[in-house]
Amino acid sequence: MTHRIPPGTRDILPDEMRELRRLQAGLAEAFERFGYGEVATPTIEYHDVLARGDARGAPAAYRFFDEAGELLAMRSDMTIPIARLVATRFAGAKPPFRFSYIGNAYRAVRPQRGQMREFTQAGVELIGAEAPEGTAEVVEVLSAALDAAGLTRAVIGLGDADLYRQLLDELGVADDRRRRILEVFAAHDLVGLEAEVGELEIEAGERETLLRLPSLRGGPEVLDRAHELGGRAVERATHRLASTYRALVGRGVAERVSLDLGLLRDLGYYTGAILEVYDPALGHLLGGGGRYDELMGRFGRPLPAAGFALYLERVHIAQAEEERLGADS
């Protein structure tokens, strides 16, 4: 007789579990080496606490009431619970705080390969360290984690969550137009972007800047090309990105970082730097992260912060694919 489990969940059997545990051990060791102590938080939290971190309520797909009638929610990532933990348990302690985690989170996605409703995230949070050095440290730990997973071909995309918004502000694009442009941008619809930008009453050169900038990605030459495009407005908007990149060069981890002016994360709490992780063997993101300098303030302890999370199952799939590709060639 067979019995069902909810869509987007799965059982893990010993062969897979052995490999997952090995992967986890490698990641945990890398986190520990950089001084990031592991923490665990409850899988369920009060909904109003999670909503404080991201007011749009996006993080909480699974909600229910407890026996006292309180609204509970399954966490959708570890960043908000750790922000809650730091504000509550380390209220008097001196920053910076370095924490790592390996834990399950829950989202109402359409289940497919490497994208489940219950999934494991492995990552770090660095709370109380400013950009650019704090960001660079997080990227360095991420790079070490990818090495520990054996994903030597993996690439870290680095962008700036505010860059395009700031550029629109500099060009005086406001209200409805601004909202629509950010919408098509977030949907990665460059055809729609061209149509929206085409209707703006701005100079031809500025229009060109708004259209070309999101496609700029690659090494540090990207910043030169951005500069050529847009003069002062772009220079101001790319300033943060350039200083982060310099800090990465200083730490010797710039080689696997690809600058990407087209990144715009849709999670509500990101500010400044954003990260995405790719491996050529897998069509989906392996993980992401960035800065969230305003998140801690929402929990009453304003501190700059940055972090990343890797999707453990996807990293595992990428490992298997890399092995397969290696065996083929």
Place this chain on the structure above:
Amino acid sequence: MRLDGVSGATRARPDGPLKLAVPQGALFEGTLDLLDRIGAETEGLRGESRALVFAAEGLVLVTMRPSDVPTYVEAGAADVGITGKDVLLEQRDRAVYELLDLRYGACRMVLAGRKEDESLGEAERRLGAMRIATKYPRTAERYFLQTGRQAEVIEVKGSVELAPIVGLADGIVDLVDTGRTLAENELEVREEIARCTARLVANRVAHKLRAAEVDALAERLREASSR
């Protein structure tokens, strides 16, 4: 801004030629013509061949149903693909980059009703909702939501024009090219929902890791499609 001490080499990872998903059906001929114009040899796909995968100059062409293109591209099984805007509208939750309007295969997504027949409006007025048959249920639902009307959307797989004739629905939402099929079935366009053409889409990871190749292909296609 110049940053010293780092090579500016591209980080594209060469793993063989880019895989391009080619739509069969109405967009097939136009797609092959366009590929010919950028110098990709498509002769082998035009004949009687049943091959689904075909190596052309600097590209691997993979043929499939247009509605499968976002699935393959999202998963990275194809790096880039060509499909209709109608497909992208219907599958908006697929995370693919829409890079370019290729301009061919132009048609319109429309709401159509029976000629000289007020059942669309009557159904809404007296029964509270229109019954709409369509192959594009999500596009239709979104359109009625956006225009503040209630509709009961009925998904059908085959000839959608049949539905209002036999009374399954009051109207249809469908893709219209010349409008001849509508006319033959005594239907007429009431509202235009969107204009659709062929689009170039890219996998999110390929767009980052093979940026130079994807951009070069998009640039060649842009030039060829505006000629």
